[in-house]
Amino acid sequence: MPTITFLEPDGKAHVVEAQLGLSVMEVATRNDVPGIIGECGGCCTCATCHVYVDADWYGRLESADEMEQGMLEGAVEPGPLSRLSCQIKVTDAIEGLVVSIPAGQL
Amino acid sequence: MSESAATQTIVIVGAGQAGGETASELRKQGFTGRIVLVGEETHVPYRRPPLSKAYLSGTATEESLYILPPAGLEKARIEFIGGVRAERIDRATKQLHLSDGRVLDYDKLVLATGGRARVLSLPGAERANVFPLRSIADVQAMRTHCLDGKSAVIIGGGFIGLEVAAVAIKLGMKVTVLEGLPRVLARVTVPEVSTFFERIHREAGVDLRTGVQITAFEGEPLVTHVLLGDGSRIAADFILAGIGQVPNVELAQQAGLAVDNGIVVDEYSRTADPDIYAAGDCANHPNEFYGCRLRLESVQNAMEQGRVVAAGLLGKAQVYNVVPWFWSDQYDLKLQMVGLSAGFDRMVLRGDLNARAFAAFYLKDGRLIAADTVGRPQDFMFAKKLVAMRAVVDPQVLADEAVPLKSLLPAAA
Structure with a gap:
């Protein structure tokens, strides 16, 4: 199982094992990572699972579609590395992924 | 709850999204006592919105619906009792009686009993298909x-x-x-x-x-x-x-708690009994934003009210004051709605109803009170903020696709 690191704004790290086939949001909520809620359940509708992807990782992920980009514009403190974690699938290719939780979501 | 919190027991009736969220938020906020989650279904808490969408179509598995799988419940030390009905509350002795004969002592009780599908009143409605x-x-x-x-x-x-x-x-x-x-x-x-x-x-x-x-x-x-x-x-x-739902209020009613289109709670989601709270589809709360009582049937309400209940249980009472939002996925379309449009005096359309992307904005006395959007996620997200601010907006700007809704917000928002 790939390992994902979730960083809180103060640097506190949550390092968790991610089950293949889930989304990064689902991994976060199942491991009680704060600030990632996933209210809509992962269908790109609420933006409560917004994260900043580590700069080295951002370009390695499949890019956000139009719907996700639209949602991100209105997310909490959006930035150039913003993604909705419900739209990132856990595969072996994301071993070591690092994402940060926006301060405004905590 | 005070210094004795570690020895307290919180019992949550209903292991749906409101109950699950209350339990998980209690732990996130540092509650160390006992949490018991009682569910009538045998399943651990799961997400309901995908049921009529991805789960029915077969693109989501049952496992993926689980919010708190058994291992997660164990890790969070949440005791889950599934496949059992809560039969009766004894408020005098602070006990909950279950259908399997068990009796649970509680210090605080949360009613997250949800609702059930309304049944057709037509002969044959009970047939197996x-x-x-x-x-x-x-x-x-x-x-x-x-x-x-x-x-x-x-x-x-x-x-x-x-x-x-x-x-x-x-x-x-x-x-x-x-x-x-x-x-x-x-x-x-x-x-x-x-x-x-x-x-x-x-x-x-x-x-x-x-x-x-x-x-x-x-x-x-x-x-x-x-x-x-x-x-x-x-x-x-x-x-x-698919003709609507009926809130599950019988347990509260039998316990002598007020029921009026849902279990009546105050702005902190408490019933008249200081040790009993209610959240989710079953609860009827006074909504300051709309100036009336509301019983909302939505996952947003279940989760946000669940978190308010958790805070209240830990002595950090929060007023539950939500601007409701809803969505529906049909074919490749996503309908996103914010606010309650009832009572609007003017509707403004952005985009073309004949196309598959548009927004309908609802104004009352010049203020934006609600919006329905299809295929316009930006408009939905910024309308959410504008509705929450009770913003006075220029209808001509709303109608003009060339002007991003974002520009109507104050710079800080």
Whole structure:
């Protein structure tokens, strides 16, 4: 199982094992990572699972579609590395992924 | 709760999204006492919105619906008792009696009993191929009939009915939607938006009929035909009754708690008994934003009210004051709605109703009170902020697609 690191704004790290086939949001909520809620359940509708992807990782992920980009514009403190974690699938290719939780979501 | 919190027991009745969220938030906020989550279904807390969408269509697995799988519950030290009904609350002794004979002592009790699907009052509604849609079990039962070439008759043109219609069409079924009112989605939106969705479904091949009266079910032991007041007779392999829900208030009622379209709670989600809270579909709260009492049926309400209850239980009382939002996925379209449009005095359209992307904004006394958007996620997100701010907006700007809604917000927002 790939390992994902979730960083809180103060640097506190949550390092968790991610089950293949889930989304990064689902991994976060199942491991009680704060600030990632996933209210809509992962269908790109609420933006409560917004994260900043580590700069080295951002370009390695499949890019956000139009719907996700639209949602991100209105997310909490959006930035150039913003993604909705419900739209990132856990595969072996994301071993070591690092994402940060926006301060405004905590 | 005070210094003795570590020895306290919080019992949560209902292991749906409100109950699950309350339990998990209690731990996130540092509660160290005992948490017991009692569910009538055997499942651990799971997400319900995908039931009528990805789960029915087969693109989401049952496992992926679980919010707190058994290992997560164990890790969070949440005791889960599934497949058991809460029968009675004894408020004097602070005990909850369960259907399997167990009696749980509680210091604080949370009622997250949710709702149940409204049952059709028509002879034959109990037959084995007439389904409600509320649970994993409902979808599993229904799915065995969802096969290419079969006929689905959907009663009710609300979110559930229309979402199932979209899935059933994609699965190659023959689909009829029957709505008693003159238009679909009548409870939640304006005629223009209803007309849009009626057109989308008809274009996709749904036989959508509004203003119909269902007179009888024909066929035994399974229903084979649905008869209508105009004399038509529609063949059915299965029937979905998507005609709304009824809040589960009986437990509260028997305990002598106030019930009025839901379990009556105050702005902190407390009932009149200081040791009993309620959250989610079953709760009726005073909403300051709208200046009236509301009972909301949505996942947002379940989760946000669950978190307010958790905070209240830990002595950090928060006022629950939500601006509701809802969504529905049908075909490749996403309808996103914010606010309650009832009472609007002006509607402004952005985009084209004939296209598959538009926004309908609702104003009252110049303020934006609600919006329905299709395929315009930015407009939805910024409308959410504007509605929450009770912003006075210029209708001409709202109607002008060239002006991003974002520009209507103060710089800091």
